[in-house]
Amino acid sequence: MCSDIAIQIEGVTKDYHVYNAPVDRLKQSIMPRLQRLVGRPQRRYFTEFRALDNVSLTVRRGQTVGVIGRNGSGKSTLLQIVCGTLTPSSGEVRTHGRVAALLELGSGFNPEFSGRENVYLYAAILGLSQEEVDARYADILAFADIGDFIEQPVKTYSSGMMVRLAFAVIAHVDADILIIDEALAVGDAFFVQKCMRFLRRFMQSGTVLFVSHDSGAITNLCNHAVWLEHGQVMMEGEPKRVTESYLEAQYEANTPGGEAVRLESTEDDATPDATSAPDAADDPTVPPAPGESPAPTADDDFHDMRRDLLLNSAWRNDVQIARFDPETASFGEGGGYIDAVTLTDERNKPLSWCVGGEAVCLRVSAQAKRALTGPIIGFFVKDRLGQTLFGDNTFLGTESFTLAAGERCEATFQFRLPILPMGQYSLCVALAEGSQHDHVQHHWLHDALILTSHTSSVATGLVGVPMRHIGLRPLTRNTAT
Numbered sequence: 026m027c028s029d030i031a032i033q034i035e036g037v038t039k040d041y042h043v044y045n046a047p048v049d050r051l052k053q054s055i056m057p058r059l060q061r062l063v064g065r066p067q068r069r070y071f072t073e074f075r076a077l078d079n080v081s082l083t084v085r086r087g088q089t090v091g092v093i094g095r096n097g098s099g100k101s102t103l104l105q106i107v108c109g110t111l112t113p114s115s116g117e118v119r120t121h122g123r124v125a126a127l128l129e130l131g132s133g134f135n136p137e138f139s140g141r142e143n144v145y146l147y148a149a150i151l152g153l154s155q156e157e158v159d160a161r162y163a164d165i166l167a168f169a170d171i172g173d174f175i176e177q178p179v180k181t182y183s184s185g186m187m188v189r190l191a192f193a194v195i196a197h198v199d200a201d202i203l204i205i206d207e208a209l210a211v212g213d214a215f216f217v218q219k220c221m222r223f224l225r226r227f228m229q230s231g232t233v234l235f236v237s238h239d240s241g242a243i244t245n246l247c248n249h250a251v252w253l254e255h256g257q258v259m260m261e262g263e264p265k266r267v268t269e270s271y272l273e274a275q276y277e278a279n280t281p282g283g284e285a286v287r288l289e290s291t292e293d294d295a296t297p298d299a300t301s302a303p304d305a306a307d308d309p310t311v312p313p314a315p316g317e318s319p320a321p322t323a324d325d326d327f328h329d330m331r332r333d334l335l336l337n338s339a340w341r342n343d344v345q346i347a348r349f350d351p352e353t354a355s356f357g358e359g360g361g362y363i364d365a366v367t368l369t370d371e372r373n374k375p376l377s378w379c380v381g382g383e384a385v386c387l388r389v390s391a392q393a394k395r396a397l398t399g400p401i402i403g404f405f406v407k408d409r410l411g412q413t414l415f416g417d418n419t420f421l422g423t424e425s426f427t428l429a430a431g432e433r434c435e436a437t438f439q440f441r442l443p444i445l446p447m448g449q450y451s452l453c454v455a456l457a458e459g460s461q462h463d464h465v466q467h468h469w470l471h472d473a474l475i476l477t478s479h480t481s482s483v484a485t486g487l488v489g490v491p492m493r494h495i496g497l498r499p500l501t502r503n504t505a506t
């Protein structure tokens with residue numbers, strides 16, 4: 026095989042045997058042999074279902090290939106065949122390099138063994154020696170972060186723990202090829218962000234075969250995409266083109282007779298039950314009641330023309346803000362450190378909930394451990410795939426600012442929060458010294474705040490922006506009646 030190729034799939038077909046009743050499976054294992062013995066024609070007690078039909082695909086080294094397709098289109102079957110956990114009915118798969126897989130939850134683990142035993146077992150199967158695993162065991166444990174459960178049998182794990190351990194292992198076995206089946210969707214926001222950081226680093230040199238229903242993930246992460254439909258490759262190529270064609274086909278399939286999509290609000294949508302959130306102001310798990318809009322601010326003439334409608338509807342972009350955890354993953358030279366991060370309203374009241382499209386203020390305070398010349402404080406907001414959506418820093422306009430050892434400072438960023446599609450977001454903050462392009466990172470906090478968008482009027486795009494005005498007017502009128 027050409028050394029440029031990591032995975033070569035040639036004419037792979039997979040037929041599953043489908044039995045109408047469990048007893049047919051038993052009959053199939055006994056009867057044909059008996060029939061052969063007595064010289065009768067052999068009967069089949071199953072029907073065949075073709076899950077993959079002559080699939081060929083070449084994955085080059087260093088590529089991240091995303092496989093997209095509807096439920097049942099054959100994606101998992103294809104991945105399992107590439108990993109060798111399923112054999113194809115015909116065709117061939119060749120891989121070049123060490124393959125680590127994150128497929129179905131718990132696959133690859135022995136449920137009776139402890140987490141520790143499974144780590145050693147899995148790594149041994151991939152060819153790592155006991156000494157190699159010993160050397161990286163502490164890192165695996167830290168990555169999985171499941172505490173004492175590591176000594177418990179894996180069958181007692183929650184699905185989240187299982188993914189944590191599985192991901193921790195594949196992240197530390199020096200794999201050349203990673204095969205991942207949407208498992209990233211499981212786990213809390215901190216863990217997902219940790220996985221995304223690892224994946225993005227791995228993708229710089231490694232090969233990834235990745236299955237997802239999420240066209241955003243495919244477009245964002247992959248440099249090649251494959252669309253499977255009824256076990257066949259419908260299209261492959263540039264991710265944007267492939268996912269657009271896939272989505273177009275989905276829309277067409279889901280719009281019977283080209284019926285228009287309903288856009289107008291129903292009465293139920295527009296008046297959610299306000300009584301369900303009695304103590305919203307104090308309860309961090311309950312968003313503010315509808316109509317309890319953020320305090321008006323000086324620039325409130327610039328707001329979305331649909332503001333009142335949105336604020337009083339189920340489309341209001343309710344965003345929950347997790348409290349700052351100073352222990353969150355971080356790195357830096359340590360010349361200073363960030364000790365508080367809060368999102369407040371413009372009257373400096375810390376927010377545990379806010380509304381996308383409204384004015385907020387991010388406050389980041391830091392302390393210098395040594396004299397800092399030109400300290401810069403910055404932030405950015407990432408989506409669940411680790412993609413940066415927006416951010417800013419204090420560099421421009423504060424170049425002459427200095428801090429003596431022991432002094433504290435606070436950076437404030439007043440802005441209108443974009444409207445966030447539903448999902449989780451991570452806000453990173455950093456304290457650096459130097460210029461925007463040439464600086465030392467003193468303290469970088471990966472997930473200083475986690476924002477969870479529970480409801481949103483925006484479903485497409487990375488973020489929505491408040492629309493000051495949206496108009497629709499006739500340019501011509503047909504006067505003939």
Ligand SMILES: Nc1ncnc2c1ncn2[C@@H]1O[C@H](COP(=O)(O)OP(=O)(O)OP(=O)(O)O)[C@@H](O)[C@H]1O
Nearest residue numbers: 041042043074076095096097098099100101102103
């Ligand atoms: N063990 C099996 N026996 C019979 N049919 C199977 C078996 N495993 C999968 N199939 C069928 O093969 C087809 C492809 O399944 P597969 O799990 O590969 O699809 P998929 O694209 O990964 O779906 P999803 O997105 O829902 O995970 C489906 O119709 C499924 O019902």
